[in-house]
Amino acid sequence: MRYLVLSDIHGNWPALETVLRAAPPFDRVLFLGDAVGYYPDGDRVLDWLWEVGAECVLGNHDAWLLALEALPQEGVVLEILAWQRRRLAKRHLEFLASWPWQKEVEGGLLVHGSPCDPLEYLDDLALAREAFGCTGARLAFHGHTHLAGAFLELQGPRPWVRYQAFPEGGELLLPPSVRALVNPGSVGQPRDRVPGAAFALWEGDRILFHRVAYDLERVAHRLAEEGFPPWLYTRLTLGE
Known part of the structure; x- marks a missing residue:
C-alpha cells in the first residue's frame, strides 16, 4: 500500500493541484489537518479530500473554523476563517466535524501536532522524547510546524532521539530498531525557507519526501481577487 501523506494545505488550491500532478501513483491519502485558513480555496480542498x-x-x-462562534473575532487568521466559513456548504462543515484528533492507519498514527497534544508544536528534541512516550506506534505522522523532517528514536535500554530535516526532499528508510515521528511538510505554506509544496509518500519502511515548485502568481491572483493580505503571497516566495 502506497500512501500520499499531506498536511497544512490551508486553502492553497494551486499548491495542491501541483502536488497531485507531481506525485507518482498512490493508493490512499492521509491528511494531517489544516485544510482551511490563510488562502481562499478551502472549499475546493475539502471537496477533493472528500x-x-x-x-x-x-x-x-x-477546529477554529468549526468553533468560530465561541472565539473572539479578532486577528487576520480568524477573519480569514470567518470569510471561509461563510462560503462553505453544510456538507463541508459536517465533513470537517467528522474528523478525529487522532487516527490509526495500518499501524501508523495520524495527528496534527503531537501524540501528547494535537495542538502542540513538535519542534525540539525534548518534546519529541515526550511524544514518543505518548504513543506505542512505531511510526507517527504529524504536521502543524510546516517543517519537513523526522524525529527518530533508536530503541534500547536508553532510547536516543535525533532529528533529520528534509526541506528539499529525500528518502528515509526505517530499520526495525527505529521509531519515527514524521512531518511531510506543508503543502500550502512551507516554513523551512524552501518555497514550493511539500508532501511525502509512505510505503512500508520507506518514506520519500518531496518539494515541488508551482506558479505562485496563481495564488497572488486569488489573494488579490478576494482581497486577502498580500503578505500571504510574500511568505510563499520566502518559504516562511
Whole structure:
C-alpha cells in the first residue's frame, strides 16, 4: 500500500493541484489537518479530500473554523476563517466535524501536532522524547510546524532521539530498531525557507519526501481577487 501523506494545505488550491500532478501513483491519502485558513480555496480542498476518501485528522485551523462562534473575532487568521466559513456548504462543515484528533492507519498514527497534544508544536528534541512516550506506534505522522523532517528514536535500554530535516526532499528508510515521528511538510505554506509544496509518500519502511515548485502568481491572483493580505503571497516566495 502506497500512501500520499499531506498536511497544512490551508486553502492553497494551486499548491495542491501541483502536488497531485507531481506525485507518482498512490493508493490512499492521509491528511494531517489544516485544510482551511490563510488562502481562499478551502472549499475546493475539502471537496477533493472528500472525493478521494482521504483519512483525515483535525488541525487547529479546522477546529477554529468549526468553533468560530465561541472565539473572539479578532486577528487576520480568524477573519480569514470567518470569510471561509461563510462560503462553505453544510456538507463541508459536517465533513470537517467528522474528523478525529487522532487516527490509526495500518499501524501508523495520524495527528496534527503531537501524540501528547494535537495542538502542540513538535519542534525540539525534548518534546519529541515526550511524544514518543505518548504513543506505542512505531511510526507517527504529524504536521502543524510546516517543517519537513523526522524525529527518530533508536530503541534500547536508553532510547536516543535525533532529528533529520528534509526541506528539499529525500528518502528515509526505517530499520526495525527505529521509531519515527514524521512531518511531510506543508503543502500550502512551507516554513523551512524552501518555497514550493511539500508532501511525502509512505510505503512500508520507506518514506520519500518531496518539494515541488508551482506558479505562485496563481495564488497572488486569488489573494488579490478576494482581497486577502498580500503578505500571504510574500511568505510563499520566502518559504516562511
